[in-house]
Amino acid sequence: MDRQAYDELKKVIDRHMELYYNEDAPMISDAEYDAMMRDLKEAEKEHPEWVTPDSPTQKIGGSAKREAGVKVTHNVPMLSIEDVFDTAEVTAFVSRVQERHPGCAFSVEVKVDGLSMTLRYARNTAGELALTLAETRGDGRIGEDVTANALTIPDVKRTLDLPYDLLELRGEVYMTHEAFERYNEKQEEAGKPPAANPRNLAAGTLRQLDPGITRERGLSMFIFNIQDGPEEILAEHTGAMDILSRAGVPVVFHRRCTTAMEVLDAIREIGEMRGELPFDLDGAVVKIDHTAWRTEFPAGSKYSAGHIAYKYPPEEKIVEMDEIITDVGRTGKLTFTGVFHDKDTGKPARLCGTSVSRATLHNQDYITEMKIGIGGWYRLYKSGEIIPRLNGCVREPAEVFTAPKNCPACGEPLVREADTADIRCINPDCPAQLVRTISYFTSRDAMNIMGLGETLVEALVGAGYLKNIADIYRLKDRRAELIEAGIIGKEKNTDKVLAEIEKSKTADPVRLLTGLAIRNVGVSTAREVMRHFDHLYDLTTASREDFLAIPDIGETTAEDLYGFFHRESNVTLLDELRLMGLNMKKAEEADAGEALAGQTVVITGTLPTLGRKEAEEYVRRNGGKVTGSVSSKTTLLVAGEAAGSKLTKAQQLGIRIVSEEELRAMCRTDTQED
Ligand SMILES: [Zn+2]
Numbered sequence: 326m327d328r329q330a331y332d333e334l335k336k337v338i339d340r341h342m343e344l345y346y347n348e349d350a351p352m353i354s355d356a357e358y359d360a361m362m363r364d365l366k367e368a369e370k371e372h373p374e375w376v377t378p379d380s381p382t383q384k385i386g387g388s389a390k391r392e393a394g395v396k397v398t399h400n401v402p403m404l405s406i407e408d409v410f411d412t413a414e415v416t417a418f419v420s421r422v423q424e425r426h427p428g429c430a431f432s433v434e435v436k437v438d439g440l441s442m443t444l445r446y447a448r449n450t451a452g453e454l455a456l457t458l459a460e461t462r463g464d465g466r467i468g469e470d471v472t473a474n475a476l477t478i479p480d481v482k483r484t485l486d487l488p489y490d491l492l493e494l495r496g497e498v499y500m501t502h503e504a505f506e507r508y509n510e511k512q513e514e515a516g517k518p519p520a521a522n523p524r525n526l527a528a529g530t531l532r533q534l535d536p537g538i539t540r541e542r543g544l545s546m547f548i549f550n551i552q553d554g555p556e557e558i559l560a561e562h563t564g565a566m567d568i569l570s571r572a573g574v575p576v577v578f579h580r581r582c583t584t585a586m587e588v589l590d591a592i593r594e595i596g597e598m599r600g601e602l603p604f605d606l607d608g609a610v611v612k613i614d615h616t617a618w619r620t621e622f623p624a625g626s627k628y629s630a631g632h633i634a635y636k637y638p639p640e641e642k643i644v645e646m647d648e649i650i651t652d653v654g655r656t657g658k659l660t661f662t663g664v665f666h667d668k669d670t671g672k673p674a675r676l677c678g679t680s681v682s683r684a685t686l687h688n689q690d691y692i693t694e695m696k697i698g699i700g701g702w703y704r705l706y707k708s709g710e711i712i713p714r715l716n717g718c719v720r721e722p723a724e725v726f727t728a729p730k731n732c733p734a735c736g737e738p739l740v741r742e743a744d745t746a747d748i749r750c751i752n753p754d755c756p757a758q759l760v761r762t763i764s765y766f767t768s769r770d771a772m773n774i775m776g777l778g779e780t781l782v783e784a785l786v787g788a789g790y791l792k793n794i795a796d797i798y799r800l801k802d803r804r805a806e807l808i809e810a811g812i813i814g815k816e817k818n819t820d821k822v823l824a825e826i827e828k829s830k831t832a833d834p835v836r837l838l839t840g841l842a843i844r845n846v847g848v849s850t851a852r853e854v855m856r857h858f859d860h861l862y863d864l865t866t867a868s869r870e871d872f873l874a875i876p877d878i879g880e881t882t883a884e885d886l887y888g889f890f891h892r893e894s895n896v897t898l899l900d901e902l903r904l905m906g907l908n909m910k911k912a913e914e915a916d917a918g919e920a921l922a923g924q925t926v927v928i929t930g931t932l933p934t935l936g937r938k939e940a941e942e943y944v945r946r947n948g949g950k951v952t953g954s955v956s957s958k959t960t961l962l963v964a965g966e967a968a969g970s971k972l973t974k975a976q977q978l979g980i981r982i983v984s985e986e987e988l989r990a991m992c993r994t995d996t997q998e999d
Contacts, residue, residue, distance in 0.1 A: 326368040329879040331375055334365055338381040395470040396463070400493060401552040403441055403462040406610060406634040407624040412589055415611060418633050419585040422613060422622060430614040432563050433591035434549060434579040435598075436634055438605035439499030440528045442475065443468070443552055446485055446492045453484040454492065461531065465627070471531055477540035480547070480575045487572050489555050494569070496548035497577070500527040501603045504543040516658075523605055545604070547577040562614045581614060596637050608636045641706045642667050642674040642681075643719055646699055649686065649726045653734045653757035659748040661686035661728070663697060663715065665705070674705055674713075681705065681713040688746040689728050698722030732757075737894075753842065754793040754894060759786050762842055766794050770848050771840030772829045773934055776813075776822040784812050794840075795901040797826055830907045832934065834861040837907060843889045845882040853877055854886070861909035862899060864890045920992040921949030926961045927975070930968030932985040940985070947992045955980065963988050 326334070338361050362381065369376050376382070409415060422429050445458040459475030460468040475481045478498065485492065500508075500523040508526060509519040520526035530542045551558055551565045558565045563581045570576050580591040592609045599606050612632045613619045619631025644665040652660045663686045667674040673682035684705065686692050695703070695715060701722030703715040732739055732750035734757035741748045753762045763786065764779040766772055777797070785791045788810065790800060800807065801823050813819040829836075838851040838861060846854070857875050858864060867890065872883035889895055903909060926949045928940050935943060940963065941951045955962065955974040962975040962982045975982055983991070 326364070326371075328372075328375065328877060331365070331368045331372070332879075334361060334368070335380060338362065338365060342381060396467050397458065397460045397470050398467050399443060399460060399465075399552075400445070401443075403443060403460075403465050403468065403495065403552075404629045405465070405627060406436075406632045407628040408608070408634050408636050410636050410638075412592070412635070415588060415592065415633065415635055416585045418611065418622075419588055422618070422631075423585075425621065426615070426618055428583065429618065430563070431582045431588055432566075432579045432610075432612050432614050433582055433588055433595070434577050434610045434612070435547075435595055435602070435606065436608040436610045437497040437499045437547055437577065438524050438607035439497040440524065440531065442471070442496060442498045442531070442546065444475065444481060444494045444496070444548075446489075446494070448490045454487055454489060455484045456481065469532065473536045474531055474533060474539040477536050478544045478546055480545050482572075482574060485572055485574070487558075487568070489558065491554060492558070493551070493553035494548045494574070495550040495552045496546050498527055498531055498544050498546045499523065499604045500530065500543070501545055502605075503603065504545075508542055545575075547575050549577040549579075549610070559616055562612060562616055592635055599637070606637070608634045610634050639706055640676050641704050641716070642669075642676060643702055644668060644674050644705045644715075646697060646701050646703065646722065648699065649692075649697070651729060651733050653732055653750050653755065657749040657751060657755065657758050659728060659732075659739065659750070661688070661692060661726075665703070668702060676705065676707045676713065681707070684713045684715055686715075689741075689748060690746040692726050692728075696721050696725050698725045751844070751888075752894065753898070756786075756792070759791065759793075763791055763794060763797065765842045766840040767797070767829075768840075770836075771842075772832055772836050774822075774829045775825045776818075777825065781813060781822075788812055793898065795898060795905065798830070798902070798905045798907070800826060830905070832908060833939070834909045834911060836934070837861060837902070837909065838864075841889070841895075844885045846886065850878070850882065855911060859911050862903060865896050865899065918946075918992055919948040921947040921961070924949040924960045925958050926951050926963060927953070927955050927959050927971060928963045928965075929971040930965035932963070932965035935985055943988075943992075 338358075341358055341361075365380070366382055369380065369382060409418070419431065422431075441462040443460045443462075444456055445460070446454050447457045449455045449457075456472070456476070458470065459472045459481070461471055462468050475498075476483065502523065505520065505523040505526060512519050520529075526542070527544055530539050530544055533539045548566075548569055551562075553559075558568055563579065566576045566579060578595070580587075580594070582588045582591055588611055592611075595606070595609045610632060611634075612629075613622065616631075619629075621631070623630045624632070645668045646663055646665045648664040650662045650664065652662070654660055662683050664683050665674075666672060666682065673680040675681075686695075686697060691697075696718045697703070697715070699722055701718060702720035704717045704719060705713060706716050707713050728739070728748055730739060731737060732752065732755055735750065735752050735755040737750060737752040737755065739748050740751050750757065752758075755762075760779065760783045764782045767774040767777040767782065774797070782791065785800075790803065790807070790812070791797065804819065804823060807813055808816050808819050813822050833855075835848070835852045835855045838846065838855060839848050853875060854864070854872075855861070857871075858867070864886070867887070869883055869887045872878055872886045873880065875883075878886075899909075921944055924944075926944045928937065928944070928951065932940055944951050944963075949961070952959065955971045955978065957978060959975065959978070959980050962971065962980050963985065964972050964975075964982050965985060972982065
């Protein structure tokens with residue numbers, strides 16, 4: 326397997342791990358997955374230097390992680406509840422039970438849309454009734470041990486102050502709307518796909534390998550049943566809920582009812598709470614309160630006897646599409662928003678107590694599949710009761726919407742990525758992406774312009790000072806104006822930042838190449854590329870084959886490089902930067918000399934711009950000898966941030982200590998004198 330195939334395999338496995346653990350939607354069999362992992366391990370055995378901490382082989386089996394797939398057979402099967410969709414069926418159920426047991430009570434409860442979990446408590450040697458096992462439902466008879474993750478849920482009590490030796494509780498694990506939104510916001514920031522609904526995300530979160538992730542995402546739980554325990558708590562369901570509640574256990578919202586009328590009222594009450602609940606509602610459960618009678622009303626082997634679940638009709642409206650708005654996000658990705666009205670009222674649609682007039686249309690594939698266009702009619706519902714979604718086309722539009730070919734922000738042609746449904750603007754000067762592009766250019770990994778961070782870049786873009794990367798180097802021409810406006814600060818601060826900008830012109834071209842933010846070209850790739858070119862400008866005349874000939878550069882990266890350097894606007898940018906005096910020439914020729922001849926140099930700490938290897942090369946290029954430890958033979962110590970014992974030792978030995986800047990100054994003087 327070559328490096329590219331290895332990287333590809335890593336990506337594929339990561340995707341399937343994500344599907345399995347985070348989205349709870351595996352797409353391949355365990356056997357196929359195992360075979361891929363075997364191939365990956367094989368390749369890593371052959372090339373141990375390829376292994377990084379993010380390799381899938383490094384993610385599983387760590388001691389801090391939960392062991393995946395430990396199966397547990399439930400003491401009491403975890404069955405589901407038979408659904409009914411009509412209140413008449415509810416009345417019939419109540420009548421059937423009360424015919425045999427007049428005066429029988431029922432508990433009507435909120436059915437949370439999450440996933441079921443059983444908690445087993447047993448008295449331990451310390452005399453506490455402590456949690457010993459948490460199990461997922463699985464197939465109802467055999468589930469998975471998720472104890473480590475359950476313990477991260479604040480609603481799950483580690484110990485219970487109750488006078489029993491054994492207690493088994495069943496409840497629903499769920500994710501609140503707030504936690505769900507928080508997760509999706511983070512996903513969006515990271516450029517990853519959002520979770521479809523709180524239920525799936527809760528399921529994936531509960532089964533995480535790393536309990537730290539479960540804790541961070543935040544799950545909640547309500548108890549709704551006693552699976553096993555002493556008779557005194559088992560006998561009456563609502564009585565048991567009261568006992569648990571007094572012991573501090575969060576129990577599900579419930580109402581004890583004694584007539585069919587009360588049961589229907591409770592169902593209506595829960596239905597009216599729907600829009601206000603902080604979680605998704607899956608219906609209302611009606612269960613016989615006196616647990617011994619439940620078995621007399623079986624509902625089939627799959628279902629719990631003596632229970633029914635009433636499902637509320639989905640809240641849905643038919644809307645007519647008025648407009649489709651396209652926007653460019655900060656990462657260049659095109660987003661689509663549908664604007665519509667309720668076709669019956671002509672106003673925004675009312676759903677779950679809120680007005681809805683727009684919905685995200687995801688991407689072009691979704692739009693095409695859903696036949697979305699102006700004038701079309703669509704079913705609208707609120708998924709997870711919060712996010713409005715279209716759910717099928719009712720009347721097709723005259724024309725299905727197609728994404729524009731050019732960026733709505735800058736007019737440059739848009740690019741559809743081959744492996745995703747995303748359409749992007751890749752123009753680095755696009756105003757929609759400008760703040761991000763420029764702050765990446767000035768960042769530590771790239772040009773390292775101190776003081777010119779994202780906040781300041783945003784202010785300068787906002788005030789019209791920066792329209793592209795080259796404008797950074799034009800700021801000095803507007804010094805007086807900038808000081809007047811006070812955007813950077815007063816005179817002193819403004820000059821400091823302007824000086825940093827000037828200083829960056831001499832940076833290694835690797836930094837400049839990194840700063841151009843070409844897709845797939847980070848610092849290490851940029852360094853590799855510049856090993857094969859003397860001048861950054863030479864990249865504008867390189868062919869695809871030239872890029873492919875560089876070791877470790879695959880076809881995708883070669884294509885990205887070629888595409889970037891053969892785009893006219895980018896060549897213009899490079900021309901401008903070159904005219905402004907930015908260094909594009911490789912260091913070897915620019916700063917080689919004999920300034921350090923006869924010096925034995927030790928480098929310690931983090932240097933502001935040079936990496937360790939770069940610094941060593943720099944010293945050698947200038948005639949010095951690099952050694953690893955400080956001794957009486959050492960003549961020069963180059964010290965950066967967080968220098969430790971070597972610095973102390975050099976001070977003790979009276980060795981000359983210089984910063985990176987001073988080192989460069991020493992070398993520069995020499996080359997100029999030559
Ligand atoms: Zn654009």
